[in-house]
Amino acid sequence: MLRGLTAAATGRILTMFDSSNVVRTLVSQRLAQRRRRTRDDIVDAAWRLAERDGLASLTLRDLAAEVGMRAPSLYSYFDSKVAIYDAMFAQAHRETDAALRAAEAEAHIDPAADPQAWLAFGARHWLTRCQASIPRYQLMYTRVIPGWEPSPDAYEASVASFARTREWLAQAGVTDERDVDLWTATVAGLAAQQIANEPTGRRWIDLTDRAVRMFLREIEQKGTP
Amino acid sequence: MLRGLTAAATGRILTMFDSSNVVRTLVSQRLAQRRRRTRDDIVDAAWRLAERDGLASLTLRDLAAEVGMRAPSLYSYFDSKVAIYDAMFAQAHRETDAALRAAEAEAHIDPAADPQAWLAFGARHWLTRCQASIPRYQLMYTRVIPGWEPSPDAYEASVASFARTREWLAQAGVTDERDVDLWTATVAGLAAQQIANEPTGRRWIDLTDRAVRMFLREIEQKGTP
DNA sequence: GTCTATAGACGGATAGAC
DNA sequence: GTCTATCCGTCTATAGAC
Structure with a gap:
């Protein structure tokens, strides 16, 4: 009333x-x-x-x-249990995307001037977040739930988030398709090893700077053997 | 009789x-x-x-x-279902180890003369094997079965296999502990991305040569920025 | 060692009252 | 929308005959 x-x-x-x-x-x-x-x-x-x-x-x-x-x-x-996994998946991608952008806005790094710092910051942020919730990492990036795949709607959230990652890499000068693949593999490898072998440690996360330097050197010297 | x-x-x-x-x-x-x-x-x-x-x-x-x-x-x-997972885990590690050694013996590569070829061959062999059986990959290298961990006995098989990987890396001149970690992350990243995003494709496996070159350059130029 | 039978628990999902 | 009651299926594991 x-x-x-x-x-x-x-x-x-x-x-x-x-x-x-x-x-x-x-x-x-x-x-x-x-x-x-x-x-x-x-x-x-x-x-x-x-x-x-x-x-x-x-x-x-x-x-x-x-x-x-x-x-x-x-x-x-x-509608069902898998619909809940679906909502979890979509929400996780939206939040991860938002968190990464927010962190970068606060970090005040100029990607063009210091791509190494830019990429290392983003990688470390993402890795720390993966480690903070291993189930989230598993649902977003591995195939843990037997038979489950994200619905088109949930999948769209992951595509949107990945599109932003590509823009973010482009700011550091990484635009080539294959370079992007090499980047994702490099960072995903640190996450996979850290989580599988030492879920609460920092042994692989602490290799982030080296991995980023290694990656940047490779894409600069692509032609040379 | x-x-x-x-x-x-x-x-x-x-x-x-x-x-x-x-x-x-x-x-x-x-x-x-x-x-x-x-x-x-x-x-x-x-x-x-x-x-x-x-x-x-x-x-x-x-x-x-x-x-x-x-x-x-x-x-x-x-004794139980997990004992079966345990036997699968141990057997997979023993066989993977044996398969890698057999393949290398046949390949006739001199690791000291051509570490790039040596490492790329081993990586490609391992990646192909991961892709050939995704459940095997999951059981050996990720934590898929909730609550299950390998028994001490099964764990020993994985430790033995990894010890051989270290000897194998040493033949190519990779002995530093942190370099070994960087190597495992690099190769594990290719596997993780390939399997998660394109289980039957070759998009990340085809990056093996680049990844190995990138890795070797990094461990050669460790000091320099 | 292999079987049948079954315990004992837990799961997703539905029917229908309120 | 929320509940109780329940269906119907699943699973691991055990008991005990043969």
Whole structure:
């Protein structure tokens, strides 16, 4: 009820608006927003559980409990379990993209003047983030869930994020398709080794500067043997 | 029964040997060998199923059917399901090690004279092998099975195999601990990207020569910026 | 060693009341 | 939208006959 009005006055106002569909619209916007928030809560809870038990051990019962629901209620928000993996995948790509851009804006590095610093900063940021959540790393960049592939919609998020990585590399002068592939392999290799052999250490992450220097030297001297 | 002898004669001979425990020993050796072969058959069947359905989808029922048994019979050969993963892990490391050594012996490359060719050959061999069996790659080098870690015994197989990789690198003049880490990351990165993005293609594997050149240049010019 | 039978648990998903 | 109840399938592992 609207504050400071009698019920009758409130009724007249609502009717007035209602006749022009304003109330209906406002209410449905509120509901849609609430729904979106609950979906986000569920996805966040799913990440907490994946962190705790592993990505493949996620169950709808546990997930529902984590958000104070029962398992069947999740079907009001997601069509199936894989739809939840899908939402996790898309959200992770969007957030990783945003986090990298935010960090770079704060770092104040001129990519043209110091590509080494630019690339090393980005690589270290990405690697640290991979290590901070191994389930996230697995879902985004490996194929852990048997049979699952991102839906077209979720896949689009990863494509968009990767397009930004390419722009980001271009600022450091890396534009050639094959050079981009070599870059992704180099950085992915550090992540893979760090996570597989020493999930909580820094042994491979600490090789970032060397790896970046190695990479830049290679793309400068591409022709020479 | 021994061929060409009467039952009585056979009995006398067996008794003669038996009194010196020879028969008992021979029989138990045969049984042990048979047991070992069945174990190997089970592990081979497990790999076939992992290839078909994914590593995590392996079930004892399917596995037993694949070797013409029922699920409970597998417990005569392995204590549990994870013991089977363990045997797969150990076998994969032993075979990968042996395959690499065999291939190099045939390639007739002098590591001291041409480290580039030596390293590129080994890398390409390893990468091709990773791609040939993605479940094998996952079990050996990533952490796919939630909660599972190789037993000390299985782990030893991977340590032995890696020790050989180090000797192999040393032949090309790569001995520094950090250089070895950089090498494993570089090659692992090609595998990770190839398998994640293009499981049946050659886009990253075809970067092997560039990656090796890049790596060798880096370890030669370590000091210089 | 292999089998049948089954324990015992857990999973995703659905039906239908409220 | 949320719930209870439940279906129906899955799995690993064990008991005990043969």
